[in-house]
Amino acid sequence: MSRAEVSRMRPPLVPLGTLIGRELRNEKLEKPFLKYGQAALAKKGEDYFLIKPDCLRVPGNPSTSFSVFAIFDGHNGISAAIFAKENLLDNVLSAIPQESSREEWLQALPRALVAGFVKTDIEFQQKGETSGTTVTFVVIDDWTITVASVGDSRCILDTQGGVVSLLTVDHRLEENVEERERVTASGGEVGRLNVYGGNEVGPLRCWPGGLCLSRSIGDTDVGEFIVPIPHVKQVKISNAGGRLIIASDGIWDALSSDMAAKSCRGLPAELAAKLVVKEALRSRGLKDDTTCLVVDIIPCDQPVLPPTPRKKQNMLRSLLFGKKSQSFTNKSTNKLSAVGVVEELFEEGSAMLAERLGKDFPANTNSGLFRCAVCQVDQAPADGLSVNSGPFFSPASKPWEGPFLCANCRKKKDAMEGKRAGIPTVTA
Numbered sequence: 001m002s003r004a005e006v007s008r009m010r011p012p013l014v015p016l017g018t019l020i021g022r023e024l025r026n027e028k029l030e031k032p033f034l035k036y037g038q039a040a041l042a043k044k045g046e047d048y049f050l051i052k053p054d055c056l057r058v059p060g061n062p063s064t065s066f067s068v069f070a071i072f073d074g075h076n077g078i079s080a081a082i083f084a085k086e087n088l089l090d091n092v093l094s095a096i097p098q099e100s101s102r103e104e105w106l107q108a109l110p111r112a113l114v115a116g117f118v119k120t121d122i123e124f125q126q127k128g129e130t131s132g133t134t135v136t137f138v139v140i141d142d143w144t145i146t147v148a149s150v151g152d153s154r155c156i157l158d159t160q161g162g163v164v165s166l167l168t169v170d171h172r173l174e175e176n177v178e179e180r181e182r183v184t185a186s187g188g189e190v191g192r193l194n195v196y197g198g199n200e201v202g203p204l205r206c207w208p209g210g211l212c213l214s215r216s217i218g219d220t221d222v223g224e225f226i227v228p229i230p231h232v233k234q235v236k237i238s239n240a241g242g243r244l245i246i247a248s249d250g251i252w253d254a255l256s257s258d259m260a261a262k263s264c265r266g267l268p269a270e271l272a273a274k275l276v277v278k279e280a281l282r283s284r285g286l287k288d289d290t291t292c293l294v295v296d297i298i299p300c301d302q303p304v305l306p307p308t309p310r311k312k313q314n315m316l317r318s319l320l321f322g323k324k325s326q327s328f329t330n331k332s333t334n335k336l337s338a339v340g341v342v343e344e345l346f347e348e349g350s351a352m353l354a355e356r357l358g359k360d361f362p363a364n365t366n367s368g369l370f371r372c373a374v375c376q377v378d379q380a381p382a383d384g385l386s387v388n389s390g391p392f393f394s395p396a397s398k399p400w401e402g403p404f405l406c407a408n409c410r411k412k413k414d415a416m417e418g419k420r421a422g423i424p425t426v427t428a
């Protein structure tokens with residue numbers, strides 16, 4: 001009997017030494033593997049998605065791999081969704097210092113996501129097109145999941161503990177009171193559409209523009225207070241694994257997070273994605289573009305994600321909290337930490353660049369130039385905005401406390417904060 005025949009007859013044996021080694025080794029060393037599936041039904045054809053497994057932090061070194069999954073739900077055309085799909089990942093990666101260790105890379109990622117989103121938005125605006133897009137952008141590195149989002153596409157996490165949590169925040173003016181306040185404070189007006197002699201209809205929108213979202217990439221024709229600065233959340237799941245469901249609002253207008261998670265538990269990712277779409281359509285019909293990605297993060301010694309045990313508390317929670325309830329998010333998130341299923345590493349949603357980019361001041365010592373924290377362009381300090389530049393917009397303005405920004409990105413920052421154009425040039 002040949003060796004091939006023998007191996008076909010019985011499962012491959014794992015030497016005892018390997019088994020003991022696995023037990024002894026730190027769990028972090030065991031890389032999980034990913035299985036994923038995608039399903040979509042188009043109504044307007046404005047949903048796009050990105051699946052990019054096996055990206056490398058260090059070129060040529062497979063042990064530095066990470067994966068990216070994203071959904072872009074376009075509006076007023078498709079060009080912003082396509083542009084973000086093609087450029088956002090590169091713009092994020094270029095904002096991470098080269099030769100970072102894995103830990104440094106993961107730590108720099110939330111800030112790089114902010115820089116990459118803003119850079120992509122600035123570049124798209126320069127094309128002079130008016131369309132816009134939501135973005136839900138997920139980076140998976142071993143057991144660490146980092147999600148950055150603008151708009152109302154969502155990413156949920158279903159852990160093996162049976163707890164479903166939301167990793168994104170809905171930037172819909174209708175749902176998000178903080179965002180309404182920010183938009184109003186920056187000079188926008190929030191209200192419903194007026195028809196038939198003053199009757200208000202539809203969701204809350206911001207004016208000028210009439211967009212129902214408070215954050216997006218693109219949307220050149222609405223106020224600059226519709227910002228591309230993402231909410232970012234970074235979590236580490238246990239080595240039991242978990243499932244991510246990333247989907248456009250066509251799913252979430254029909255299904256709560258719990259319903260989506262439950263509708264496909266125990267099924268392989270490919271089938272799960274199809275089932276979530278089917279379930280959303282069953283309850284609501286095809287009213288919008290409906291796109292769903294399912295990503296299973298699976299311990300490497302298991303062929304599939306084991307079925308999640310059903311718990312009474314889950315059913316109770318789904319009765320208590322309806323879809324899109326903020327309290328549901330918070331409670332389930334707290335719950336996650338409490339049971340030790342998920343370690344929360346980072347969460348920040350502020351729309352202020354100064355709070356998102358940190359205060360470091362990366363200077364290129366060789367050239368005497370500073371690097372812009374958003375677009376990574378090197379510029380002489382006199383041309384940009386630095387920590388020490390002090391108040392100069394008006395005596396009432398607070399001094400800038402963020403890192404160096406080039407003149408172009410500084411203009412963008414001011415516009416997003418509702419400051420008028422025509423800012424005097426800073427001279428050293």
Ligand SMILES: [Zn+2]
Binds near residue numbers: 375405
């Ligand atoms: Zn810049």
